[in-house]
Amino acid sequence: MTERGPEDDVPTSVPAAGDRRRFPAPAHLVFFHGPMDCGKSTLALQVDHNQSRQGRHGLLLTQGDRSGAPRISSRVGLSQDALEVDAGTDLRLLVRERWAGGHRVDYLIVDEAQFLEPGQVDQLAELVDESHVDVYAFGLTTDFRARLFPGTQRLLEVADTVERVQVQVLCWCGLPARLNARVVGGVMVREGATVVVADTAPPPPPGAGSAAPEVRYQVLCRRHYVRGELGPTAAGPGQLALP
């Protein structure tokens, strides 16, 4: 086990082959991605559990969790308190402040990583390369327009390892679903703000009152995403709202 902290010496040149064991194993930036509901937050909490059980100290970060609280919450029922970050957070300073307060930080768990600014992804890479902090980031591949989020794009560009989360989410037709449709008032939309925090909960049964969330997401296969078809369980006609 390698314990990392501000006091560690960071090698400034590549060691000769015989010297390698004097240097810590390199840290890594790992990015796990997929559509909504594929188990990213569950995996984030599992990675944290497995790392912390090795005696390592992690810092959990998130932004805009569905719970509305600074937490990483999984639909399986697990959840952990986390630090809420936003576009203005310097992630290097965040870690250095923890170190200055006497806390060890060996690794970061970053959920909802699609919401990071590209510059914040570069800060994570710097923490990996210059401070030997392992970073495990978890985020959506694409937004409701089927375009990469800027944070996701940067993670795909610079991460040491990129893994598509293996749990398949299924479209209503039974095919694997990889695209996130935004549904407003029962109708799929393709225009709007990139960030709208909401869940994939199915629509309530007819007559259940107005507690229904106005915005929800539905994960679809490519064909049904392109056609804007939400399937038989969709509220309302399930039609695409043309711009």
Ligand SMILES: Nc1ncnc2c1ncn2[C@@H]1O[C@H](COP(=O)(O)OP(=O)(O)O)[C@@H](O)[C@H]1O
């Ligand atoms: N009651 C349940 N029993 C078993 N697995 C569940 C249950 N509810 C949700 N899940 C699993 O949790 C997954 C969603 O996990 P979550 O971490 O919240 O996803 P993400 O963060 O990617 O949106 C679902 O795809 C499903 O596999």
Ligand SMILES: Cc1cn([C@H]2C[C@H](O)[C@@H](COP(=O)(O)O)O2)c(=O)[nH]c1=O
């Ligand atoms: C597609 C899409 C999603 N979001 C939001 C909706 C949720 O609050 C999160 C994703 O959460 P999950 O843990 O992956 O289920 O992202 C968004 O703001 N914009 C989008 O285009």
